[in-house]
Amino acid sequence: MFRSFLSWRYLTQRRTNLIGIGGIFVAVSALILILSIMTGFLNEARSSIRGSLSDILVQPIQLERENGDRRLIPPSPDRLLAVIQADPRVDAASTHLVWPGIITQEGNNADRAIAFLGNSQMNDLPMVQIVGIDFEQEFSATNFREALSRAPTVDKGGRPRGRHVDNIDDPFALPASYKPESPKRLPVVLIGEQLFSRLGLRQGEVVQVATIIPQSDNNADALPTNNKKFVVGGTFRSGENEMDLERIYVELDPLQILIGDAREYSEILIRLKDYDADGIAFRDDLRHSVALMALVRGFTSEVKTWEEFRASLLGAIENERTLMAIMLSLVLVVAGFCIFAILSMMVTEKRRDIGILTAIGATPRGIMATFLLVAFWDALIGTILGAGAGVWAAYKIDPIERWLSDALGVQIFNREVYLFDHIPADVDPTAVALIVAGTFLCTLLFAALPAWSAARTDPIEALRYE
Amino acid sequence: MTAFNDSTSTNAPRSPELSGAAGPFVEPKSGSESALQAVQIKRHFQIGNRELGVLFGVDMDLAPGEKLGLVGASGAGKSTLLHSLGLLDRPSSGKIRIEGIDAWALSPLDRARLRNHRIGFVFQMYHLLPELSAVENVILPGMIDPAGFLGLGGRKRRRELTEKASELLHSFGLGDRLKHRPSQLSGGEKQRVSIARALILDPPILIADEPTGNLDSATGQSILDIIFAEQERRLLSLLLVTHDGNVAERCDRVLHMVDGLMQSSESVAAEDAARVALEANEA
Ligand SMILES: Nc1ncnc2c1ncn2[C@@H]1O[C@H](COP(=O)(O)OP(=O)(O)OP(=O)(O)O)[C@@H](O)[C@H]1O
Numbered sequence: 001m002f003r004s005f006l007s008w009r010y011l012t013q014r015r016t017n018l019i020g021i022g023g024i025f026v027a028v029s030a031l032i033l034i035l036s037i038m039t040g041f042l043n044e045a046r047s048s049i050r051g052s053l054s055d056i057l058v059q060p061i062q063l064e065r066e067n068g069d070r071r072l073i074p075p076s077p078d079r080l081l082a083v084i085q086a087d088p089r090v091d092a093a094s095t096h097l098v099w100p101g102i103i104t105q106e107g108n109n110a111d112r113a114i115a116f117l118g119n120s121q122m123n124d125l126p127m128v129q130i131v132g133i134d135f136e137q138e139f140s141a142t143n144f145r146e147a148l149s150r151a152p153t154v155d156k157g158g159r160p161r162g163r164h165v166d167n168i169d170d171p172f173a174l175p176a177s178y179k180p181e182s183p184k185r186l187p188v189v190l191i192g193e194q195l196f197s198r199l200g201l202r203q204g205e206v207v208q209v210a211t212i213i214p215q216s217d218n219n220a221d222a223l224p225t226n227n228k229k230f231v232v233g234g235t236f237r238s239g240e241n242e243m244d245l246e247r248i249y250v251e252l253d254p255l256q257i258l259i260g261d262a263r264e265y266s267e268i269l270i271r272l273k274d275y276d277a278d279g280i281a282f283r284d285d286l287r288h289s290v291a292l293m294a295l296v297r298g299f300t301s302e303v304k305t306w307e308e309f310r311a312s313l314l315g316a317i318e319n320e321r322t323l324m325a326i327m328l329s330l331v332l333v334v335a336g337f338c339i340f341a342i343l344s345m346m347v348t349e350k351r352r353d354i355g356i357l358t359a360i361g362a363t364p365r366g367i368m369a370t371f372l373l374v375a376f377w378d379a380l381i382g383t384i385l386g387a388g389a390g391v392w393a394a395y396k397i398d399p400i401e402r403w404l405s406d407a408l409g410v411q412i413f414n415r416e417v418y419l420f421d422h423i424p425a426d427v428d429p430t431a432v433a434l435i436v437a438g439t440f441l442c443t444l445l446f447a448a449l450p451a452w453s454a455a456r457t458d459p460i461e462a463l464r465y466e
Numbered sequence: 467m468t469a470f471n472d473s474t475s476t477n478a479p480r481s482p483e484l485s486g487a488a489g490p491f492v493e494p495k496s497g498s499e500s501a502l503q504a505v506q507i508k509r510h511f512q513i514g515n516r517e518l519g520v521l522f523g524v525d526m527d528l529a530p531g532e533k534l535g536l537v538g539a540s541g542a543g544k545s546t547l548l549h550s551l552g553l554l555d556r557p558s559s560g561k562i563r564i565e566g567i568d569a570w571a572l573s574p575l576d577r578a579r580l581r582n583h584r585i586g587f588v589f590q591m592y593h594l595l596p597e598l599s600a601v602e603n604v605i606l607p608g609m610i611d612p613a614g615f616l617g618l619g620g621r622k623r624r625r626e627l628t629e630k631a632s633e634l635l636h637s638f639g640l641g642d643r644l645k646h647r648p649s650q651l652s653g654g655e656k657q658r659v660s661i662a663r664a665l666i667l668d669p670p671i672l673i674a675d676e677p678t679g680n681l682d683s684a685t686g687q688s689i690l691d692i693i694f695a696e697q698e699r700r701l702l703s704l705l706l707v708t709h710d711g712n713v714a715e716r717c718d719r720v721l722h723m724v725d726g727l728m729q730s731s732e733s734v735a736a737e738d739a740a741r742v743a744l745e746a747n748e749a
């Protein structure tokens with residue numbers, strides 16, 4: 001019991017221990033805070049990577065030809081949809097027709113724009129992905145409805161980047177602000193808010209969407225193009241920057257007209273009732289049945305879970321998280337060194353005490369325990385305070401950042417760049433527990449050496465030392 | 467030696483009945499009849515590749531309740547011998563018996579227990595822990611139970627020890643210094659604290675290495691008064707190293723150490739005889 005008594009006394013009487021506690025405090029709190037923010041960012045990134053994706057994605061390769069000109073895959077999605085919707089695990093499915101195109105404002109020459117297609121200098125040419133949907137299907141199978149109703153981000157001038165559609169229940173209805181110039185009824189296009197703000201579009205404005213039409217004739221010298229007028233109905237914000245910059249949604253019919261009925265669909269998005277439980281099994285079953293029915297060519301790559309579809313990005317995120325954790329663990333090693341230095345100093349300083357303690361009956365093991373306990377107290381106080389501060393800061397990161405930004409007069413977190421209206425921070429209790437345990441382990445490991453050397457101190461040498 | 471020869475008979479043994487009992491111990495005793503025994507202790511130190519001999523086969527025997535003085539020139543090896551006797555420094559060869567037990571053959575834990583319970587050690591340099599108050603320094607040996615587990619039943623034991631330590635310090639005239647740090651105490655006060663620390667667990671053996679060496683003579687006297695009073699009260703087996711002939715006078719028996727060897731008992735006996743003759747002449 002002298003161990004706890006004496007180690008506590010050493011701890012409170014020696015100023016240098018404050019450095020050790022401080023070191024551990026800073027390491028633990030910084031580690032928790034940074035890891036929480038990192039996790040928050042990554043989770044946010046993960047959900048935005050999922051973005052407009054549903055649970056399962058079917059992308060048949062439709063241009064494959066065999067035996068002359070025969071298409072292997074039926075051009076209509078109906079049979080595929082029937083198979084999918086027959087499965088009790090399926091909640092909803094939505095058919096997409098995806099096509100590349102270019103969007104220009106009225107007055108710009110769409111043909112001229114297409115002529116610049118191959119020119120890398122024209123990198124501000126608004127190449128877009130035109131997605132033809134049935135909005136009711138899309139609402140039930142993906143989070144498109146949320147993307148349409150999400151509050152737009154604001155630019156530097158405080159103006160919102162996007163504009164909601166007039167009626168979320170009928171997003172492809174003509175907006176009230178549209179002033180028809182001709183009696184011909186124009187279709188409506190929904191535009192990602194980034195693209196909308198970059199092109200300086202307005203709701204109700206007419207835009208040109210141009211594209212290339214595929215030819216069944218292999219000998220065609222030039223690619224025929226087509227273009228069509230659309231009315232801007234409103235914007236969506238998926239949260240994924242790329243999506244909001246490169247995607248436009250239209251209804252299936254006008255898109256099919258635009259591309260000359262070349263294609264009816266390109267992918268089917270499926271939402272499951274319980275993706276976590278059934279995802280993989282459903283994917284396998286679907287692969288099997290659609291291959292049997294020759295609805296897809298039978299490549300496994302044609303039926304994927306959303307995670308498989310984004311595997312490289314998700315892998316990068318996981319990788320990043322692991323890398324972060326490893327790099328940040330170095331902070332713990334630094335804290336460990338801090339303890340090592342302080343304890344080594346203390347053992348040298350306390351040589352005489354060690355001799356005295358031996359003389360009055362302490363065992364080497366008891367002396368070792370005394371110094372290990374000093375490190376233990378350091379670790380205990382440091383981690384408790386550090387964990388508390390780290391978790392608190394993670395929860396309060398937004399006000400803290402705002403206060404710091406105000407105090408320093410610089411913007412630390414640029415909400416423009418990240419497209420988040422807050423700093424994401426997810427406190428992971430397992431991570432906190434691991435950090436605390438790691439700190440203890442690290443501290444005691446680094447303390448072991450000086451404590452061991454204390455235990456080996458020759459009492460006579462120590463007592464002769466003056 | 468000169469100091470010893472200068473000594474007068476003013477400091478005659480204070481406890482005639484004990485000194486009488488101790489009187490017959492001329493021959494080394496064996497077994498549990500002796501409190502502390504050294505048999506052919508040799509100690510040499512390795513300095514670089516040279517070997518420095520300090521003790522060359524020392525025999526010594528401290529009977530229970532005996533007051534034994536040890537004198538000798540500086541560098542004679544007195545402290546080295548005491549460290550071996552106090553189980554702090556393993557001799558190169560020879561045996562130390564504490565109440566009949568071969569102490570250096572024991573496990574480190576058992577040896578620590580002997581140091582803790584059976585031997586009180588008083589140093590010339592006091593050797594108090596600067597972070598602890600007087601009373602905490604005194605209870606420290608009681609807080610060390612080499613086999614004990616962390617803090618179990620500690621609170622009660624600590625309270626009892628603190629009470630006992632306060633009483634002891636009170637009786638040493640330090641009643642108003644209990645909470646003081648060693649740095650706030652004078653040399654004499656520090657030495658009194660260190661004596662209290664040595665005695666807190668009521669060990670049967672007290673070893674003191676020049677306890678007055680750093681003190682002026684008046685303070686030194688008061689320290690010695692305490693040591694001898696406690697010896698008498700507790701019937702301690704006392705081994706006292708001193709340079710002061712007057713101090714040696716207060717012991718039952720005095721051993722002389724010269725260059726790592728005890729002076730032969732014959733010559734000591736001869737000196738004793740001479741002293742007795744001198745006293746007889748004076749009387
Ligand atoms: N650890 C050691 N290493 C080397 N030499 C030592 C060591 N310990 C003691 N000595 C030597 O042993 C000799 C005896 O020392 P010791 O301290 O026992 O003498 P002493 O009789 O107590 O002297 P003093 O009266 O001055 O205290 C000295 O010459 C000293 O230098």
Ligand SMILES: [Mg+2]
Nearest residue numbers: 544545546675
């Ligand atoms: Mg000495």
